[in-house]
Amino acid sequence: MKSSHTKLFIPGPVEVSEKTFRAFCKPMVGHRGTSFQDLYASIAPQLQQLLYTKNPVFLSTSSAWGVMEAAIRNLVRPGKKVLCCMCGAFSDKWFDVATSNGLAAEKIQVEWGQPILPEMIEAKLKLGGFDAFTLIHNETSTGTMSPLADIAKVMRSFPETMFIVDSVSSMTGVKIEMDTLGLDVLLAGTQKAFALPPGLTVFAVSARAMERAKSVPNRGYYFDFVEFLKNHEKNMTPSTPSIGHINALQSKLEDIFAEGLDRRFARHMQMAQMTRKWAKDRGFEMFPKAGHESITLSCVANTRKVDVAAWIKRLKDRHQCIIDGGYGKLKGNTFRISHMGDETPETITALLGWLDETSQG
Ligand SMILES: Cc1ncc(COP(=O)(O)O)c(C=O)c1O
Incomplete structure (x- = not known):
């Protein structure tokens, strides 16, 4: 399975x-x-x-x-x-x-x-x-x-x-x-x-x-x-x-x-900060108004005009995972990375690496 x-x-x-x-x-x-x-x-x-x-x-x-x-x-x-x-x-x-x-x-x-x-x-x-x-x-x-x-x-x-x-x-x-x-x-x-x-x-x-x-x-x-x-x-x-x-x-x-609430909240914040930094370092902007970015998911504005759908397909084909290509009218103009639930800084680091690796066709 x-x-x-x-x-x-x-x-x-x-x-x-x-x-x-x-x-x-x-x-x-x-x-x-x-x-x-x-x-x-x-x-x-x-x-x-x-x-x-x-x-x-x-x-x-x-x-x-x-x-x-x-x-x-x-x-x-x-x-x-x-x-x-x-x-x-x-x-x-x-x-x-x-x-x-x-x-x-x-x-x-x-x-x-x-x-x-x-x-x-x-x-x-x-x-x-x-x-x-x-x-x-x-x-x-x-x-x-x-x-x-x-x-x-x-x-x-x-x-x-x-x-x-x-x-x-x-x-x-x-x-x-x-x-x-x-x-x-x-x-x-x-x-x-x-x-x-x-x-x-x-x-x-x-x-x-x-x-x-x-x-x-x-x-x-x-x-x-x-x-x-x-x-x-x-x-x-x-x-x-x-x-x-x-x-x-x-x-x-x-x-x-078992994890503890405060540690759980801190883990979510750490994953959010890592993902925002990754996006900015790659030349993207965050979609939400600065200071109001979600802590559980990152909605990245596609300021570099990359082909988001093709990127996600490569990610799926090579690494058997997906991110989201933008909701409704934001499809293609944003992409969303979820970092919530059981995800950890380690799994998000791996994902961000795979996103880098698949960023070019
Ligand atoms: C913030 C928010 N509210 C409501 C909903 C609707 O949830 P559901 O489709 O599970 O009823 C969603 C679904 O993604 C959501 O993200």
Whole structure:
């Protein structure tokens, strides 16, 4: 299996370790029995530690979009609005998801590659009527990280507006202190820095957001936050979960805490710095505005106008691995190198060497 496998240095799904796969493939247990409850209870405190929260941490058998849609459906009351920050493909789409759910939505929109900045937010929220605010911490399509802590300071003045944060491609690679920052929903799919297979989303909801949800009609069934809480209290999920994912998550949490959170965050920063330096030394620029480059992936502007697709093909043919050739309208004009999850300075050094070796036809 390994010999024909193309190793993924794309920003999700990322490479999954053999240990994680072994855990994923453990025999099934009934999801309403004590074995499952023991499994669920065993990881709950570690998930809280990982998200720096006392809030319950829930597990949704869905990709991130399930919970991203759920967050606005659960938290926006009839007649109220959601304010969506848009700075790339995923954050732009969140606005469309809100309107497709019949919610009144407004935008804070910047060019792709620009971050969302705290000063953009206050004037808009002061207009009033916003029950929720959506932010993508790390916009994967552009490799841009918005300054979460500074934005959180602004959000403190708007307690009626629930602060929903997608940390899909930053959770576990970057320290995000949910309670200190005052986040109301924090979510991530597991196929990025968790380095699990896609299909599970980890999310936490603050007490005040849960109270809000109770007052919102038509929250739907599958993603009803109130149902998640009721089941969490019994160490269960509302419906049959992907038990394989939860076994894999237990195994991954072992790895994360064996390494230590601070060391894990430092490793991600080191890999980001190495990759940025490599790109600059080769005459490329970073695509995001300076100072806002992602720590888990590098989105490089193709300032040298190289044939990115041909480069990736050579990389794949000679070294059985791939990077990403640019997302959506950035295809060919950027390329993205993922350095998250189980990658190390050593594996990234090897990748950067292979990129050098294959840079010419
Ligand atoms: C920042 C961000 N948010 C949301 C999503 C959507 O995740 P999914 O397709 O797993 O639902 C992605 C996917 O890459 C992402 O990078």
